[in-house]
Amino acid sequence: MMYTVAIIAVLITILLALVRALLGPTVYDRIAAMNMLGTKTILLIAAFAFLTGRHDLLDIALVYALINFIGVVAVLKLIEQGNFYTDGETSVDEQHKVNEK
Amino acid sequence: MTLDILSWICLVLGGLLGIIGGIGVIRFPDFYTRLHAVGTTDTLCAALFLLGLSFQAGLTLASFKLFLIFVFIFFTSPAASHSLANAAILGGLKPVISNSKQLDK
Numbered sequence: 001m002m003y004t005v006a007i008i009a010v011l012i013t014i015l016l017a018l019v020r021a022l023l024g025p026t027v028y029d030r031i032a033a034m035n036m037l038g039t040k041t042i043l044l045i046a047a048f049a050f051l052t053g054r055h056d057l058l059d060i061a062l063v064y065a066l067i068n069f070i071g072v073v074a075v076l077k078l079i080e081q082g083n084f085y086t087d088g089e090t091s092v093d094e095q096h097k098v099n100e101k
Numbered sequence: 102m103t104l105d106i107l108s109w110i111c112l113v114l115g116g117l118l119g120i121i122g123g124i125g126v127i128r129f130p131d132f133y134t135r136l137h138a139v140g141t142t143d144t145l146c147a148a149l150f151l152l153g154l155s156f157q158a159g160l161t162l163a164s165f166k167l168f169l170i171f172v173f174i175f176f177t178s179p180a181a182s183h184s185l186a187n188a189a190i191l192g193g194l195k196p197v198i199s200n201s202k203q204l205d206k
Contacts, residue, residue, distance in 0.1 A: 009116025016123025
């Protein structure tokens with residue numbers, strides 16, 4: 001009962017985040033929504049592990065927590081630079097432009 | 102019994118915080134306010150959720166894994182929020198400030 005309520009609450013939150021990810025006017029809105037969705041997925045997996053009594057699923061939640069962060073940062077790097085190989089040069093130039101303004 | 106009640110409180114509070122964050126993400130007008138809604142509720146929601154689950158697990162390997170998940174989320178969630186805001190500022194996205202618009206008119 002307890003876990004069912006928790007899973008339903010997490011699913012409602014995932015639905016709201018998905019609506020924002022679909023609507024989001026800028027790409028950053030979508031990334032923020034997907035970051036939130038990833039965190040909620042970790043909680044969903046953890047609650048599901050307790051619901052079914054299979055505590056091995058917590059390992060998957062642990063790995064998901066790591067991959068979620070790496071994925072968000074990688075997508076941000078791609079958006080910011082336009083590629084994966086320039087080693088932050090584009091963002092440094094942008095920083096100088098912002099500082100000059 | 103006491104642990105069950107504590108778990109209920111933690112899980113319901115965590116779920117409520119998650120839903121409040123979701124409503125904030127839907128309804129706020131600007132990217133930065135939306136990020137604020139996500140970033141502030143996300144960490145506490147996860148912490149309460151995992152605390153409520155670990156009350157049920159007791160002092161076992163499962164609760165240690167839950168603690169590890171909490172540590173990762175506790176460090177990575179604010180870092181991800183910060184890098185999102187940083188990327189948005191560097192990408193030239195301006196915050197919507199209603200007062201300055203009214204002053205300009």
